[in-house]
Amino acid sequence: MRNIPETMKALVAYGKGDYRLELNYPTPECGPDDIIIKTEGCGVCAGDLKCYHGAAMFWGDEVQPSWVEPPFIPGHEFLGHIVELGENVKDFKIGQRITADQIVPCGECKFCKSGRYWMCQPHATFGFQKGNNGGMAEYVRYPKTAVISEVPEDMELKKALLIEPYGCSKHAVDRAQITNDDVVVIAGAGTLGLGMITYARMKNPTKLIVLDMLDNRLEKAKEFGADLVMNPGKEDVVAKVLELTDGYGCDIYIEATGHPASVQQGLNMVRKLGRFVEFSVFGQPATIDWSIIGDRKELDVLGSHLSPYCYPFVIRNICNGNLKTEGVVSKTFPIEEWEKAFEYATGKYGDFKVAITF
Template identity: 70%
Template sequence: MAVKGTIPKTMKALVAYSKDDYRFEPEYPTPECGADDIIIKTEACGICAGDLKCSHGAAMFWGDDIQPSWVKPPFIPGHEFFGTVVQIGENVTDFQLGDRVAADQIVPCGKCRFCKDGHYWMCQPHDMFGFMYYTNGGMAEYVRYPKNAVVSKIPADMLMEQAVLIEPYGCSKHAVDRAEISNEDVVVISGAGTLGLGMVTYARMKNPKLLIVLDMQDNRLAKAKEFGADLILNPGKCDIDKEIKALTEGYGCDIYIEATGNPASVIQGLTIIRKLGTFVEFSVFSKETTVDWSIIGDRKELDIRGAHLSPYAYPFVIENMSKGNLKTDGIVTTTISLEDWERGFKLAGGAEGDLKVVIKFD
């Protein structure tokens, strides 16, 4: 088999052997390149809230008495990553050595009903980078992109601080698209972390009647204002229901996008949204949320929409980051080495007020 490019036999990697056993491995086997594969040298990998919740043992990843385990250890975490092509298999024709690339988090099977009808991000097997041993993620020096990976090229001159945000901003775009915002809508985005801010800068391009952002941290609200919010509100400092109702003649917001992963934000949204409104849920939750479902049906007849991953989003995100239409300044707040991953995970959990913490490779 002809393979172009060479890579070392071992690499530095963070490996999850179980929910209680994450280890930095200085000499882990590098991935092997098959005939249809691409091997990239990782430039950087962001630490996502999903990575943190997985490392904390959340049941949606590791299973419990109700649901089976989804992850397949030992695996290398990380899905917010990009890099440079350093090895390609003999059947690869669309990419060359030296290309900068990023891939969708999911690796679709191409055979299930969802893949066949174009909804590849809901692929039934649902293999994703950073959670399975056969689709290892970006917290390693090298990553293998298999044949079915959805790979996009990145401009050679794109800054690391932008390129590492392609995956989260793709998710932000999909969530906002699910809301179907018009220029007559009062839109509330709850949460101004990395994903929420990605939603803010993209929602601004939709030109809503009023774009309101909620967060408990004033520094994040200031960034939301910089990224295009018309109004910023801190739920810890004011009565959100009263404020939103005062702005909408007592009706409530037309659209509520939940991006915090906090059960209180869900209840808040159901309170402040108007009848016949649209509620979009994106977040990964670490615990269950209990609400009065009669609000959804009998009282308000709401449209409740989920948002998962970043389908068909990368080309748009890459183009509009490059043009400056999607703001990214100040999102990456800390870069660390892979060896310092434990501190990185702690910082990504908000220990010192960071937005996006990134593992950067030489």
């Protein structure tokens, strides 16, 4: 006899814009290698919003196939306590507080076998496919291959909800290979950008510059460690960065806005032989002159995906205060108010991170 209910509250995605709150959705079954958690909370990511609104990278179009597999339960920034363990699970115990990487690696492809599990070829993830439902539900199943990290019991929920986004932020900054000789520009000071700023500050670059169109975000960026903040809507930020660097440009540009204009801005701003890190999920294609990358500047252009091997560092440094979190998770909503949570998660009311709690 199971000691958890047979049904639960869950937000279920059936199609583009067709998300429904189900009050009696079946609770996930616990297989012999599985773990079931009772969800504490789940952040609402920009990717969740773009998926809800039908972005082609999720639902496909004439040039790419659909990636999502409805019906699915969205949400990948979640954590909770173990309430059920499969008979083969030996390393965890009932009541333990845990979270997991967004990726659910297969363990069999060449990427998994070489330790590069975050680029797993099948690329199953929590919150976008029906086989790995996400955290916008009262209970979630972690399968055998989930990459699980323990969360300290005394870690405040609003801080713990930042483990997944800050893990992604850390990986992006690590890709940038920042040294203390570098002038670094981070474009975008939302939740992910703030995670990058507070971590990049630990790298002690010569100058850390942050760009955003919203002044309240720029204020938070300064609080989190930016040396200089600029609003591209109010000043010529490319000219300003060139002026600050004797006409050369910044050494590193990290793109975290998700807006195509930021890509061109970065290519214009970064110096010859500089490094451009692309992090964002775009709702539409970005068109640029590729000759800037090759013939004109010989740039290193790097992508950043997910948060491999980042959770233990992030958990430890959020807990000890090295990574700033104050005010990032600004509002929480019960699952019954998911539509309001999605609305506030757009940032239109000045919020950084919004979460659904249980």
